[in-house]
Amino acid sequence: MNEDAVEKTVEIETPEGTFTIRLSTGDLGYVYPDMVRYTIEVLCGTRPVYTYAINSYEVPPGSLFEAGKVAEIAFARLAHDIRSRPEIYTRRRVFTRPLPKEGAYDVVILQGSPRTFGNSAFAASWCDDEAGRAGLSSRVFSIHDMDIRPCVGCYVCYNEGYCPIDDDMPWIIRAIESASLVVVCTPVYTNTVPSGLKAVMDRCQWLHARVKVLGEEVRARGLAIAVAGQPGKEPFACVTPVVDAFMKNLGIQPAEPVLFSGLDRVRDIRKIEGAEDEIRAAVRTLLMHTTEG
Ligand SMILES: Cc1cc2nc3c(=O)[nH]c(=O)nc-3n(C[C@H](O)[C@H](O)[C@H](O)COP(=O)(O)O)c2cc1C
Incomplete structure (x- = not known):
């Protein structure tokens, strides 16, 4: 597994604190040919408050935008949204569902x-x-x-x-x-x-x-x-x-x-x-x- 490469970062000052939006790309070519994952992380100070991810295999052939373009748009929309209503980003949202703790069998x-x-x-x-x-x-x-x-x-x-x-x-x-x-x-x-x-x-x-x-x-x-x-x-x-x-x-x-x-x-x-x-x-x-x- 490779480290994701940071493509761009923006810092936004708001009454809720300083937000950082980071777009990075991960090469998942080792999983499937040409698979790329785009991840946008939003931090308030050092605390992660939002994550958005899309990969190039999610976008069906013939789509209007490719995954990279979608990530660019999401990045711009997030920057706009954080400037206009930062308070909703300080509430932690959970986007991953853990597997059940019990239920292991030999x-x-x-x-x-x-x-x-x-x-x-x-x-x-x-x-x-x-x-x-x-x-x-x-x-x-x-x-x-x-x-x-x-x-x-x-x-x-x-x-x-x-x-x-x-x-x-x-x-x-x-x-x-x-x-x-x-x-x-x-x-x-x-x-x-x-x-x-x-x-x-x-x-x-x-x-x-x-x-x-x-x-x-x-x-x-x-x-x-x-x-x-x-x-x-x-x-x-x-x-x-x-x-x-x-x-x-x-x-x-x-x-x-x-x-x-x-x-x-x-x-x-x-x-x-x-x-x-x-x-x-x-x-x-x-x-x-x-x-x-
Ligand atoms: C919808 C259906 C499709 C089946 N297709 C095949 C088949 O392609 N080839 C075959 O040899 N048996 C086929 N069978 C028979 C089953 O494989 C066979 O009855 C089997 O023993 C059923 O196992 P089970 O008691 O675990 O359900 C089919 C049975 C059903 C109900």
């Missing part, structure tokens, strides 16, 4: 099926149980029961490391950020993961931003467990690369996936000989690394 299981007693749900419960047997804490997130909205591609997470969408996602971010093992249990839906789970994967871009911008670290290993209605390997041709991409984007090292095909309504995972043992063994192997440190 093993995090993302259960992507809407079926409460479906195949993925059984797989998730076996993983959960294995974590308990190893003396570790664990949590199954049943995505379908949560309020998770799709990513809107605003790229705000690359400014200050938080996502402006107000839903249940902070619990998942908090949990993955501190987990040692992340398991994704999913059915194959139209060759990939169900939309709710895909929304979670997309929204984890927020965690990618926290890693890249705030220097947070994700240390987890990853395991994908997928079930499909059709027989053979074919149903997993898309789903495994999708889960892999999700994990690798966050720095999670995926293990060999555990896959069960030919499973539909009439035949469930409990009736497949050795399936439960295979899932439990895969989890145990990964947990061995965790408990060994």
